[in-house]
Amino acid sequence: MCEMTDVLEHPDRWECMTCGHEWEREAEAEKARVVKDAHGNVLADGDCVILIKDLPLKGSSQSLKGGSKSKAIRLVDGDHEISCKIDGISIGLKACFVKKA
Numbered sequence: 001m002c003e004m005t006d007v008l009e010h011p012d013r014w015e016c017m018t019c020g021h022e023w024e025r026e027a028e029a030e031k032a033r034v035v036k037d038a039h040g041n042v043l044a045d046g047d048c049v050i051l052i053k054d055l056p057l058k059g060s061s062q063s064l065k066g067g068s069k070s071k072a073i074r075l076v077d078g079d080h081e082i083s084c085k086i087d088g089i090s091i092g093l094k095a096c097f098v099k100k101a
Helices: none
Strands: 007-009 013-016 022-024 049-051 082-086 089-093 098-100
Touching: 049 082
Parallel strands: none
Antiparallel strands: 007 013, 013 022, 049 098, 082 089
């Protein structure tokens, strides 16, 4: 096997640009997503969180008050990492606006 660092990436294999040697890509282990609150505490499904500041709701004249506590949260993929209910309203929140209760 060559030890060159110039390689071509193919969907299912790697190829050395110098000697043409090919080898299979190793299955990359999925990295567990870590979501942290505003204070650096790790959040998990089922945790309760508290808003650290007032947040206006888009498309509404209402706002969620700082200090409001949520029901059990669910971590989701996307821009807003947290899906939960606060004051009977289902919303998506960014983790930087909450602290773990």
